[in-house]
Amino acid sequence: MTITRIGVVGCGLMGAGITQVMAAAGYPTRVCEAAAAPLQRGLERIRAGYDRAVKKGTLAQVDADAAFARITPSLDRRDLADCDLVIEAIAEDLTLKTTLFAELDAICGPQAILASNTSSIPIHQLAQATTRPDRVAGFHFFNPVPVMQLIELVSTPFTSNETQQALHAVGTQLAKTVVDVQDVSGFIVNRLLIPYLFDAVRLLEQGIASRNAIDTAMKLGCGYPMGPLLLLDVIGIDTAVAIGDVLAREFNDAHLAPPQRLREMVAQGLLGRKSGQGFYTTTV
Ligand code: 3HC
Numbered sequence: 001m002t003i004t005r006i007g008v009v010g011c012g013l014m015g016a017g018i019t020q021v022m023a024a025a026g027y028p029t030r031v032c033e034a035a036a037a038p039l040q041r042g043l044e045r046i047r048a049g050y051d052r053a054v055k056k057g058t059l060a061q062v063d064a065d066a067a068f069a070r071i072t073p074s075l076d077r078r079d080l081a082d083c084d085l086v087i088e089a090i091a092e093d094l095t096l097k098t099t100l101f102a103e104l105d106a107i108c109g110p111q112a113i114l115a116s117n118t119s120s121i122p123i124h125q126l127a128q129a130t131t132r133p134d135r136v137a138g139f140h141f142f143n144p145v146p147v148m149q150l151i152e153l154v155s156t157p158f159t160s161n162e163t164q165q166a167l168h169a170v171g172t173q174l175a176k177t178v179v180d181v182q183d184v185s186g187f188i189v190n191r192l193l194i195p196y197l198f199d200a201v202r203l204l205e206q207g208i209a210s211r212n213a214i215d216t217a218m219k220l221g222c223g224y225p226m227g228p229l230l231l232l233d234v235i236g237i238d239t240a241v242a243i244g245d246v247l248a249r250e251f252n253d254a255h256l257a258p259p260q261r262l263r264e265m266v267a268q269g270l271l272g273r274k275s276g277q278g279f280y281t282t283t284v
Contacts, residue, residue: 001111001166007032007083009100011042011073013236013274014117015089017145020046023070024059024146025174030072030079039073046071049146081107085170087139088126089117092242097121098129105130113163115139119239120186120194120246124156133158139167140187143234151176156183185250186243194243194256197235200228201259211279229279233272237265 006027008019015031019042022029033039050068053059059067072079080086086104090096097116104114113135116126127136138154151171155164164180171178181187186194200214209217215227232240244258265271265278272278 001084001113001162003084003113003166003170004028005083005085006030006170007080007086007108008089009077009080009086009104010089010091011039011045012089013045013143014141014145016042016045017049017143018087018089018117018141019071020049020067021145021174021176023067024050024063026070027173028070028072030074030083032074032077032080034075036075039075043071043073053146077103078107080104081109083108083112085113085115085166087115087117092119092121092239092246094121094125094246097126101126101129101136105132111135113137113166115167117141119190120243120250122156122185122250123154123183124158127156127158134160135163137163137167138181138183138187139170140189142189149177150189151178152187152189153178153180154183154187155180186247190243191247194240194247197228197232197240198244198256198259198262201232201261204229205259205261232262233278233280233282235272236274237262237270237272237278241266 006022006029008015008029008031011031011033019029019031047068050064054061054064086108088100090100101114114130115137116123117140118138123136123138127133130136137159140152142148142150153167168178203209203214204211211229215229218224218227241258241262244256248254248257269275270277273282276282
């Protein structure tokens, strides 16, 4: 099966990044949002992403313009009817996602693959909402999407070889590395990363070290590109909390649940880079 037309649902941090790389790789890409304001913000984020690459000299202005022209924004999911692959990148909420998968199943052609960029929700729970579990998989990108080279391809026992091969081919077209993983909450990266990030917050909560000490220690002591508290800001505090809640539920392990400090930050609107303030203040 050849994928020629891509749909993306959700134009937040991840949806915008996925749309940006898909269009840059040559795919006509439809991106759908629920309302005009977030769609506009997402398109501005994509434009800024291309501008950044042009400024750096890695993308010619003419190619950036051509990529942007391949993107069709929409407020109506029915516009995704002729897409071969639709990638869901909405909030990390099981009810929202299962409702969306059922809707996409009704809208899209029978051959279309429905993929989720979920960070933690087991894919079979989404596949069950459709009549095509053989054509449902996880296709998990990392933030910032234009930079991070990995995609996790999550297959359930029902995902067909044809679906896996088609998604591998998309990964190749994007010049990213695709790793295969079975359908378990958090997959590889978030299963290992999220407990580490939460433990960093607990060290801070317990007054064991300052924010800067924790982040400096992991950068210089382990060679990580950024410390855990800054990385939480990059991922989004609300997203990290949502992932932790799913992991804790799926593994029945309270230690995987988000520390109280993160819940308080979400209640105060301190969401990290996306809101301008998290553990750090973002200066644009
Ligand atoms: N968009 C496009 N390009 C960007 C970018 C962005 N938002 N941020 C940085 N870049 C590019 C820069 O232009 C630069 O490219 P170049 O090397 O070709 O010139 C390169 O990335 C390095 O950027 P900088 O020199 O400005 O900054 P750093 O060296 O600090 O790198 C970073 C920034 C790439 C974000 C690096 O700090 C990093 O890798 N951090 C870890 C990110 C990470 O772990 N992400 C995964 C999070 S988990 C996740 O997403 C899963 C989800 O389910 C929660």
